[in-house]
Amino acid sequence: MREIRNIVILTGAGVSAESGVPTFRGPDGLWEGHRVEDVATPQVFRRDPELVQSFYDQRRAALARVQPNAAHHALAKLDAEWPHDLLLVTQNVDDLHDRAGSKRLLHMHGELKSAWCLSCDRRTPWDGALSNDPACPACGARGHLRPDIVWFGEMPYDMDRIDRALSRADLFVSIGTSGNVYPAAGFVDLASHAGARTLELNLDPSMTSPRFDESRLGPAGTLVPALVEELLNP
Ligand code: BV8
Numbered sequence: 237m238r239e240i241r242n243i244v245i246l247t248g249a250g251v252s253a254e255s256g257v258p259t260f261r262g263p264d265g266l267w268e269g270h271r272v273e274d275v276a277t278p279q280v281f282r283r284d285p286e287l288v289q290s291f292y293d294q295r296r297a298a299l300a301r302v303q304p305n306a307a308h309h310a311l312a313k314l315d316a317e318w319p320h321d322l323l324l325v326t327q328n329v330d331d332l333h334d335r336a337g338s339k340r341l342l343h344m345h346g347e348l349k350s351a352w353c354l355s356c357d358r359r360t361p362w363d364g365a366l367s368n369d370p371a372c373p374a375c376g377a378r379g380h381l382r383p384d385i386v387w388f389g390e391m392p393y394d395m396d397r398i399d400r401a402l403s404r405a406d407l408f409v410s411i412g413t414s415g416n417v418y419p420a421a422g423f424v425d426l427a428s429h430a431g432a433r434t435l436e437l438n439l440d441p442s443m444t445s446p447r448f449d450e451s452r453l454g455p456a457g458t459l460v461p462a463l464v465e466e467l468l469n470p
Pocket of ligand 1: 254329345392416438456
């Protein structure tokens with residue numbers, strides 16, 4: 237691990253599992269009785285905004301009942317102490333990395349705690365419900381606020397920044413993701429192509445496991461602190 241300088245880390249729902257946040261495709265994989273693919277689309281939002289808004293209202297409210305776990309805290313420690321480039325790209329829309337203190341952090345699929353006004357295009361930090369059609373704090377319009385979440389068929393955020401970081405990475409670590417969703421599932425290939433070492437930490441083998449130089453199987457709460465220790469004290 238000595239020659240490692242620039243690191244890119246990708247996390248998925250598995251990093252939040254030990255905090256009690258259900259994953260998408262595991263045994264507990266239904267969100268409020270829905271599969272995420274069946275609700276997280278602009279088409280469903282247009283057809284049935286109530287269904288989609290309440291799906292996200294319930295998940296946003298649930299954030300108050302969960303805490304960051306040892307994996308989130310270890311990644312925040314790495315963020316604070318790693319002297320070279322580091323970018324933590326999360327697919328998760330929860331705020332657990334933020335609450336643990338990660339700063340060099342990017343939510344490529346958006347955030348539950350943000351509302352996006354379709355009238356003025358501004359995004360506002362948001363804690364409460366959206367299904368009761370609150371007014372946009374920026375422009376005052378009512379009934380135009382949607383969850384600031386990247387749905388299927390929508391472009392993930394900050395792809396240029398992610399591509400640039402992957403093209404310079406010496407190490408790419410994927411933590412707690414099943415490798416089902418693109419473009420995130422393709423990051424390992426971009427990193428390999430750039431000459432990075434690729435490492436997967438996951439409870440079970442994922443769709444992308446064969447494309448990693450190394451796969452470590454186990455819970456993130458155990459594997460991530462150990463990896464951070466390895467990186468900070470090689
Ligand atoms: C786009 C927000 C283009 C919603 C999400 C056919 C082939 C290839 C691609 C496609 C295709 N058809 C369509 C596509 C594209 C599509 C896609 O990939 N679909 C999939 C389903 C096939 N992708 C998109 O639409 C993306 N956009 O492509 O845009 C474009 C181009 C030009 C112009 C415009 C657009 C947008 C995708 C984003 C969708 N939004 N999230 C919400 O969260 O409500 S995706 C959703 O899945 C979540 O973000 C989640 O993070 C993500 C991935 O899931 P995981 O995080 O991996 O979670 P999962 O449950 O699957 O796995 C958990 C893992 O953790 C497991 O492996 C488990 O073993 C492990 N685990 C469990 N416990 C632990 C653990 N690991 C460690 N420790 C533990 N304790």
